[in-house]
Amino acid sequence: MRKVEELLNSLDAIIWEWDVQKNRFTLVSQQAERILGYPLHRWETGSEFWVSRLHPEDREQMVAFRERLLQDKPEQASVDYRMVTADGRTIWLRERVTVVVENDKVTKLRGIAMDITEAKEAEERFFKAFHSSLTAMAIMTQDDRKFLEVNDQFTALTGYDRGELLGQTAEELDLWLPSPDRKEKLEQLQRQGEIRGWEKKLRCKSGEVRDVLTSIVIIELGGKPCLLFNLLDITECKQAEKILREARDSLELLVRERTADMESFVYAVSHDLRAPLMALEGFAQALLEDYSERLNDTGQDYCRRIVNAARKMDQLIGALLDYGRLSYRELTLGVVSLEKAIEDALQLVEAYITQRGAEVTVIPPFPSVIGHHALLVQILVNLLTNAVKFTPPDRKPKVQIWAERRNGKIRVWVEDNGVGIPMEYQERIFKPFSRLHPETDYPGIGIGLAIVKRGVERMGGKVGVVSEIEKGSKFWIELQPASNPLPMQMRN
Secondary structure (H helix, E strand, O other), X not given: OHHHHHHHHHXXXXXXXXXXXXXXXXXXXXXXHHHHOOOHHHHHHOHHHHHHOEOHHXXXXXXXXXXXXXXXXXXXXXXXXXXXXXXXXXXXXXXXXXXXXXXXXXXXXXXXXXXXXXXXXXXXXXXXXXXXXXXXXXXXXOOOOEXXXXXXXXXXHHOOOHHHHXXXXXXXXXXXXXXXXXXHHHHHHHHHOEEEEXXXXXEOOOOOEEEEEEEEEEEEEOOEEEEEEEEEEOHHHHHHHHHHHHHHHHHHHHHHOOOOOHHHHHHHHHXXXXXXXXXXXXXXXXXXXXXXXXXXXXXXHHHHHHHHHHHHHHHHXXXXXXXXXXXXXXXXXXXXXXXXXXXXXXXXXXXXXXXXOOEEEEOOOOOEEEEOHHHHHHHHHHHHHHHHHOOOOOOOOEEEEXXXXXXXXXXXXXXXXXXXXXXXXXXXXXXXXXXXXXXXXXXXXXXXXXHHHHHHHHOOOEEXXXXXXXXXXXXXXXXXXXXXXXXXXXXX
C-alpha cells in the first residue's frame, strides 16, 4: 500500500477518490497541496471545501458536471475548470473522471487532475492571434470535422455568419468543390500532420466560387485534436495568370503566323492595339476630369484603374515589341567600344540613379568587343536599372561595373548590393514575364532580363548571374574580344 501511495504522490497530477455515499474525499494525493497550496486535511471536510475553492464563474458548471456523472453514469468523462489557490492565484485544471458503478448505483468517482494553466494561457494567446489574423482561419474538430471557431476574415470570405458555421461541417455547407488530389492530401495530413499550399476551390454562400491557397495543421485544443485551416484568397491572382496565359498564347500564335514583312506587322500591332488603349485611357481620364462630381468614390476608383491598366498594357506592348524585334531584325556586328557603351548607358539612367541616391563605381579598363553599339547600350541600361531597382528601400544602392578576360572572352560584370536571387530562380529570371517579387514592391513588366539574354545571344555571347539572398547579385555578359587580351587579373 505504501508503494502505491508513493507512486501516486510522485505523479505530477492530483489523484483523488470521492465516496458518493459518505459525500467526501477518501483519497487526495500530496500533489494537491503542492499545486493548490491547501493542506491535505482540508479536503476531508466534505464537498463544501472543494466547491468553495472553485472559480466563481465555473462553480455552477462543475456542480452540474458532478450531478450529470451521478445521473448518466458514463464510464469516463473529462472537463477543464478553474480553481483558486491558497495564495489567491487562479489556475486551470484538466480533470478526467472514472465513474464506479455497483448494483446500478454510482458508488465512487475517481479522478486525475493536471495543471494546464500554461497550456490555457498559450491557447488564449493563440486565439488572440487567430482572431487578429489578416487571412481567413477556421478550426475544426478532427473527429467529426465540425467548425469549432472561425475568425472574421473567414466569415467575410465565405459569406456565412459565425453562427451559421459553428457546429456544421464543410460538407453540410457544401463549401468545397471536388478536388482530384483530395485523397492524396488527406493521407499527407495524417502522415505529416500538415498540408501547405493546397489549391482548392471554395463555394461561398452566394454561390460564387473562389480560388484559395489552403494550409491545414493538426493542433491540440482543450486536450482534443483539431484542424487549423488557413485560407488565402488567390482568385484575382489566378484570373491574372489566366489573362497572362491567354496573352502568351496569343503572342505565340501571332509569332507563328507572322508574315515575311515583319516591320509591317509590328507597325500594325503597335497601331491597332495602342489606338483603343489610348481611347480607353483618354475617355477614362476625361470622365475623371469632367464628370468627377457625378461619380462616387467607387466610380472614380474604377476610372483610375482603367487609366493605370491602359498605361500598363501600353508599356507591355512596347516591351513585347522591343523583345520581338530582337528575334527578326538583322544586326550588323562590328567593333564596339565597351567604355563608350557604358558611358552612354550611364547617361540614359543618370536621372534614375540620382533619384534613388545610388552609388555607381566604374572600374576600368574596358576593351572593345564584337557587338552592336545600340543593343549593347540597351543591355547595359537594363542591367543597371535592375541593379538599382532591386535594392531594399532602406539600403543605399551600390553598383560596380568592371570587365575581365575569361576563357578567351570578355566578361562584363554589373554587381549590386540588392535583395539577391535564390539559386533555383537564377535561370528562370531570363525568361519573359518572370517575376520573383510582387509588382507593388518592385514595379516592372518582367521582360528586361529576357531582352538582355536575347540581345547578348544575338551578338554571339552568353549571360548569367551569381547571387546570394540579401547579399546582392553579380550579372555578367560575355562577348568576343575585338583586340588584344585585357591587361588585368581575374576578379571573383
